[in-house]
Amino acid sequence: MVYRHLDKTGTCVRLLFADFSSAFNKMQPHILIERLANVFNLPDQLLLLILNFLTGRTQRVLVNGQISLPLMSSTGSPQGCVLSPLLFILYTDSCRVTQNNRFLVKFSDDTVLMSLLSGSEINHGPALSDFVEWCDSNYLDLNVKKTKDMIIDFRRSAPPHLGSSIIHGEVVEVVEEYRYLGSWIDNKLRFVTNTDSIFKRAQQRIYLLRKLNYFNVNKRILCNFYSCFIESILTFSFVCWYKALSMKDKKKLQSIVKTCSKIIGAKQRDLQSLWEERVRKKAKSILGQPLHALHSEFSLMPSGRRYYVPSRKTNRFANSFVPSAIELLNSEPGRVAQ
Template sequence: MLFSLYTNDCTSTDPSVKLLKFADDTTVIGLIQDGDESVYRQEVEQLAAWCSLNNLELNTLKTVKMIVDFRRNTPALPPLTIMNSTAPTVESFRFLGTTISQDLKWDTHIDSIIKKAQQRLYFLRQLKKFNLLQELITQFYSAVIESVLCTSITVWFGSTTKSDIRRLQRMVRTAERIIGAPLPTLQELYTSRVRKRALKINLDPSHPGHLLFDLLPSGRHYRAAITRTARHKNSFFPQAIYLLNS
């Protein structure tokens, strides 16, 4: 809390650049239009200057740059230099436990969580072997395995391929056989969490996404999001509006 208070005034001054902070992890997200990176680079420089002024040191060795661009002809952008150190451009990076790829596909992230869940299934089998009560084994599954499978599920599940969903659901079915009791499917968990998150945002006027929940004149349903790509259609806000209307 003290560190959060200390860094509270470290913010972006331009609406096209967002500064995301979680404890000592900071991410700069910039919307670059017409190839003009000047505002984004200025914000990065201001961040470095703020850290220097406030006796904090940026770890440039752990700083990377990722470009998300779906145009057919992607122009080459100059390297990003921070304090005389060039940030390498990567195809994916791990952000607060979630692996984000520049093509916004989730294969790498799903491979990671399946591997982690498989390792934890061993402990589930051991608990079953020692005849622990079914209720307690189910609680262990929810806390240790389901929590891994559902990490940031509201972000990636809607855009996941059917093949990857089957891979994930096999983990749930394996746990069901070990426990000997039915477990909620990932689709059920995704739907529940999206709806819960959407209701929370809808009740919070200070949330940046609050205005996206626009009631129709009837007052019974929300205006559907205008989407032009399947990627956008399957993302959180269009899916949240759809679930609130259903």
């Protein structure tokens, strides 16, 4: 969505990465239970079970070997509990935006307000004030100091200042890069910082691989170690960003694979082939889920074999996931035009 919008003339994107202060601890059981009953129509027995789970919890604190007196808590949901993220998702389900070209992207307690701006638009507008008002009325505290704003603007005649986002009288800091869901996003969509971070982490683990090889560990175990502890770092979320990298950054990451191959004594798969495999797999998974947000992006041609390739003006959009996935699907045997 971001890449497609930026491919249009005179557009930019503004992202507000919201940070909640102790999000799970601030949930109000009485509000949650009311929504589960009225909106999601959960049975009474399940509602009572959830209410019993959230209220009357006894807690103690251990400090310097001393245990505090018990304190009863009836607010929030225990952190580290499998049920807590699901309850938070249901609790915040009514937090939505109604303005055009404004979207809330939510993953548990990680929330992003995305504004697709055009022409003279400069800020999030009423969508931000509505979001802040919803948080206040539902007892969720926004940490303004940790909440960040990012402006992605490739216009040559872009205004020098697009205005500040204000929350509770405080100005939200505008940043050039932000770590979201484990990956670094920058306002140029080049993922240079993300590449550097991955490279450093992978190099640290190469040391462990060298040690295992020094102790004459079986080659099969070395391959498993590489796959689990190094390749997993290199390929984390890379269906989203790998094709957007410069050739220099691609070679930088590929050098990790080459080094590990030499240490193990067996060639490991290159990142390009892994990326193509993962993109195809992800695209086919989306095609099998009609309710997926990207499902509508894949439209078959009248022949029923190939998919329409979206028109694009920039390499930036062409290198994004959807166009790349469609090109890979169309290149599969049986789909290529005779």
